[in-house]
Amino acid sequence: MSDAATMTLEEREATLGGVGTARKRKEDVRFIQGAGNYVDDVKLPGMVFGDFVRSPYAHARIKSINAEAALAVPGVKAVLTAADLKPLNLHYMPTLAGDVQAVLAEEKVLFQNQEVAFVIAEDRYIASDAAELVEVDYEELPPIVDAFKAMDEGAICLREDIQGKTEGAHGARRHDNHIFTWEIGDKEGADKALADGEVTVKELVTYQRVHPSPLETCASIASMDKIKGELTLYGTFQAPHVVRTVASLLSGIPEHKIRVIAPDIGGGFGNKVGVYPGYVCSIVASIVLGVPVKWVEDRIENLSSTAFARDYHMTGELAATKDGKITGLKCHVLADHGAFDACADPTKWPAGFFNICTGSYDIPVAHVSVDGVYTNKAPGGVAYRCSFRVTEAAYMIERMMDVLAQKLEMDPAELRLKNFVQPAQFPYNSALGWEYDSGDYPTAMNQMMQAVDYAGLRREQAEQREKVARGDSRTLMGIGVSFFTEIVGAGPSRNCDILGVAMFDSCEIRVHPTGSAIARLGTKSQGQAHETTYAQILATEIGIPSEDIGIEEGDTDTAPYGLGTYGSRSTPVAGAAAARVGRKIRAKAQKIAAHLLEVAEGDLEWEIDRFKVKGLPEKEATMKEIAWAAYNNLPEGMEPGLEAVDYYDPPNMTYPFGAYLCVADIDVDTGETSIRRFYALDDCGTRINPMVIEGQVHGGLTEAFGIAMGQEIAYDELGNVQGASLMDYFLPTAVETPVWETDFTVTPSPHHPIGAKGVGESPNVGGVPAFSNAVIDAFSHLGVKHMPMPHTAWRVWQQCHELGLTK
Ligand code: MCN
Ligand code: CUM
Known part of the structure; x- marks a missing residue:
């Protein structure tokens, strides 16, 4: 009898290291020893x-x-x-x-x-x-450095190579420096909602140009x-x-x-x-x-x-009833694409998935229009954990929610709770055309509010404000709430392609006679731990320990065709292919097991790493035995080997979400912001590896912190790029980085084979508005509606100075 036969179920699960295991990252063995191969x-x-x-x-x-x-x-x-x-x-x-x-x-x-x-x-x-x-x-x-001047009458034509061309890749061009106009939604309906709104707000929200600056x-x-x-x-x-x-x-x-x-x-981040x-x-x-x-x-x-990110000037408008029910949204975006339109979006989406900007809220009518323009800046625009412009969309709506809450004199968390898409509404069709697969927003929000003692924090803030007013303290306290809905996992191929190449993904596996395996996928890890986590998906499906499953990506001579890793699509798409390829292996394994055990296939049941004969639990065939038999002892007529391939075209994208909260303390004399607390609850459906997810969230939050608090690729009036070295461009180190508290709920995706959604970009999508809302919230009682990012000490100090708070 083998060891495996004497092990308990729990021990066998632990040996398997499948879905749900906080398995250490396999690739780190070489990365932390300087033995990577770049x-x-x-x-x-x-x-x-x-x-x-x-x-x-x-x-x-x-x-x-x-x-x-x-x-x-x-x-x-x-x-x-x-x-x-x-x-x-x-x-x-x-x-x-x-x-x-x-x-x-x-x-x-x-x-x-x-x-x-x-x-x-x-x-x-x-x-x-x-x-x-x-x-x-x-x-x-x-x-031309200012995007708002790009389409001025008489503005100099930048792109002489396409001068006079009235049609671009995305429709008509109105000016030599115009790239496209993209519109979606019900314009008339949204105009009417805004005109009839009992309360309306409007704000220009700019998301500055930043750069992911990967280590490599x-x-x-x-x-x-x-x-x-x-x-x-x-x-x-x-x-x-x-x-x-x-x-x-x-x-x-x-x-x-x-x-x-x-x-x-060494880090891609869309770059x-x-x-x-x-x-x-x-x-x-x-x-x-x-x-x-x-x-x-x-x-x-x-x-x-190389590919910068953001540079979106978003004018958001919301209409609501007096008691805070949102009745409509409008948004116009001026998109600065630099000298060439090199945005890495799926072809049909010149503004990416910006139309996810109704966010987590049941907004009945909405309209978005985006104008892309050329300027004398580097090309790019889609990078940096952006989920194809979802970062910009989430920042706009989450800022606008706070602006509306302020106008309504309502608590920002309460306003959000009041407008959430409700669990019973899923699958939910948004006003701007998406079908959200699953979600439970109120549960996540309430869990967050309890975990941080939201009511207690607001009481403390009120007391602190009084202290500052009395002159007993020079520290303002800000609380930033952010609730985001992400959209990740492109395809479906009917909706998404890149230059005509349809967006699906793939996994191929070969199980060796001794019961180990090699799997190859069409995605490409840049630090996301694919070697660790894909093996876990496969382990659960085929009963071979994740330690014994090698994962390879990135060599087009050996890996099956795939569309790569960005838009947090690996788990939703290639991860699904991995699960399905595993099921193909298991189906063949079941036939072999039936042969080995001399029973009908239907008499077998699966248990972790083996097939058992129903009612005769001592009669079993382990995957290890089956793998050997696949090459050496097959049923009559079956072809040898244990291999499979799966190409997966997802029926829909996945919609992860999360509730984030940031507490900031601002020194009015220096403008320094210190992040006292940051809590992030993420729901990415089934969690494959909780430790990897936590790592993704920590990394994404650190980048969000960098963006909100210091990063900007700015240009002077001559178009000289400012801050193009790490002397000026802020990359947070362990010294500045706050402590992250993470939490989760699990709402599986109904259409993904194992219910998993992506998570890689969520913390950047949800993080930036939480930081920014916290900083601005510190000043909201003084009538401040908005402050531009990044919230550097200098800028925050200027705000304090303008308000007469400085000494
Ligand atoms: N995961 C999980 N359970 C889930 C979802 C994900 O355990 N329910 C795990 C996955 O198995 C995978 C990791 O989390 O190991 C990220 O998965 P996913 O969300 O599918 O994202 P991708 O693998 O497609 O990675 C892309 C995403 C993007 S677009 C950017 S940008 C970004 C990000 O990942 N770039 C990164 N995170 C990064 N992390 C590192 N270290 N380096 C980058 O360049
Ligand atoms: Cu938009 S950055 Mo990632 O999708 O590689």
């Missing part, structure tokens, strides 16, 4: 290095480029400019948003640090030194084997298969001759979804030179030229 760790024979010449100006005409001095530097192999790429038709590349982006600037530069030339040399120091010697003669042009910057290595006609491309890719398909379509290299490998990634000039230039350079070419960004390049 792009920059990959060293190929004969490899050379590329570095960019970048524009010092935000807007200028290029009159000439002289690379002679650079080419004369020993070790320099070549200098590429737009003139070299143009004959190959590669001086522009398509963006994920249906626009084009200059790979190397041809006639004009459109943002500071735009790529102008690519210098290739024996090592990266030589490449970098030589890049400084490339002489570019510029004629400065006036830049973007990088690629292209290696063209000219004899075989094969291209191998290593890179920091969140979606390797899409890169392969797009590379094939653009280059004409057959897709089976392109191998894309995303090795370990590594888009396609960058560095990737294209490394490929072209490798084709030209016949040797592998590596390109790795430095921190300043990363912060100033």
